[in-house]
Amino acid sequence: MxxxxxxxxxxxxxxxxxxxxxxxxxxNTPVQARAFQLLFRDLGLTTKALPLLKRLNGMPAGEIIQHVFRHPIPKKQLDSYAEQREFLYRTLYWDKRxxxxxxxxxxxxxxxxxxxxxxxxxxxxxxxxxxxxxxxxxxxxxxxxxxxxxxxxxxxxxxxxxxxxxxxxxxxxxxxxxxxxxxxxxxxxxxxxxxxxxxxxxxxxxxxxxxxxxxxxxxxxxxxxxxxxxxxxxxxxxxxxx
Known part of the structure; x- marks a missing residue:
């Protein structure tokens, strides 16, 4: 270009x-990171969410989640993880908007x-x-x-x-x-x-x-x-x- x-x-x-x-x-980035961290904990992952977001923030949530895994995850499963993260985020951020x-x-x-x-x-x-x-x-x-x-x-x-x-x-x-x-x-x-x-x-x-x-x-x-x-x-x- x-x-x-x-x-x-x-x-x-x-x-x-x-x-x-x-x-x-x-x-809202700290709250977004907290929601990702709770999702990772639920999935048994040890990835630190805040450093991950500082590197990948801006991507759709499903794409960010895919980066945590070393193997491809089916899109339907990524969408499910993203929906879970979205629920956590909205719950955490509800009174802080x-x-x-x-x-x-x-x-x-x-x-x-x-x-x-x-x-x-x-x-x-x-x-x-x-x-x-x-x-x-x-x-x-x-x-x-x-x-x-x-x-x-x-x-x-x-x-x-x-x-x-x-x-x-x-x-x-x-x-x-x-x-x-x-x-x-x-x-x-x-x-x-x-x-x-x-x-x-x-x-x-x-x-x-x-x-x-x-x-x-x-x-x-x-x-x-x-x-x-x-x-x-x-x-x-x-x-x-x-």
């Missing part, structure tokens, strides 16, 4: 903003300034509703793309490419918000720039984001335009990270 170049000063429209869900809209600080104000400001806004996640319909509808966030997104809308999950570019296509925006005019290394790589593979959200990883763990943020309390849409001017080329994805 060749570098894509954008001169935001010559762009007639503000860049589209595309958000991952888990770890970006909500800080909160939008990341500053998120709603940032989304309102971005919409007011004409940014198209999309969501691209490896989660499916019921899990999307569990977060988006409970927190009344769906109304801020023009497009929502989940795991059932694409053939391949992250780090493949499909999720973000599909979101941009549905928004009607060229990839080079999109900014992705990601908390995972594989998600950052998916953004670069799709020809987009990325803002890293450090809810579960450190800034140094990411390749080349426009910036890193802990939450949305200090970021403004206007600052994103300044950052784009300082990074005119989309970073090339690194195979070792993906």
């Amino acid at each position: 060749s570098n894509s170049t954008l001169n935001p000063q010559n762009s007639t429209l503000p860049p589209a903003l595309i958000f991952d869900m888990d770890g970006v809209l909500v800080d 909160r939008a990341l600080p500053g998120l709603v104000d940032f989304l309102k400001a971005a919409r007011a300034e004409g940014h198209k806004i999309g969501l691209g996640t490896g989660s499916g319909g019921p899990t999307l509703s569990y977060i988006l509808d409970h927190l009344d966030l769906r109304r801020y997104f023009d497009v929502v793309v989940g795991k059932d809308d694409v053939p391949r999950g992250k780090p493949h570019p499909d999720t973000y490419s599909r979101t941009a296509a549905k928004l009607g925006v060229a990839p080079e005019n999109c900014i992705v918000f990601e908390d995972a290394v594989l998600g950052e790589q998916a953004a670069y593979r799709a020809g987009m720039r990325c803002v890293a959200v450090t809810t579960s990883l450190k800034a140094k763990d990411f390749q080349a984001p426009l910036t890193t943020i802990n939450d949305f309390t200090t970021l403004t849409p206007a600052q994103l335009l300044e950052m784009l001017a300082q990074q005119p080329d989309v970073p090339q994805p690194q195979k070792r990270r993906g």
Whole structure:
């Protein structure tokens, strides 16, 4: 893939903003890890879930679970394990669902300034509703793309490419918000720039984001335009990270 170049000063429209869900809209990675750990315990596995998620976060749950085994697991069995993990996660997180600080104000400001806004996640319909509808966030997104809308999950570019296509925006005019290394790589593979959200990883763990943020309390849409001017080329994805 060749570098894509954008001169935001010559762009007639503000860049589209595309958000991952888990770890970006909500800080739920520790709870996700706890749910995986309980599943592994039930299966008699000794894998440590949190380090696993730091490496594979962004993939659909079934694909993450497959990585724990040394032999292929039938898809029907993986789906069953994923459903068990999802039940554990929802039970653990039920009373803890909160939008990341500053998120709603940032989304309102971005919409007011004409940014198209999309969501691209490896989660499916019921899990999307569990977060988006409970927190009344769906109304801020023009497009929502989940795991059932694409053939391949992250780090493949499909999720973000599909979101941009549905928004009607060229990839080079999109900014992705990601908390995972594989998600950052998916953004670069799709020809987009990325803002890293450090809810579960450190800034140094990411390749080349426009910036890193802990939450949305200090970021403004206007600052994103300044950052784009300082990074005119989309970073090339690194195979070792993906």
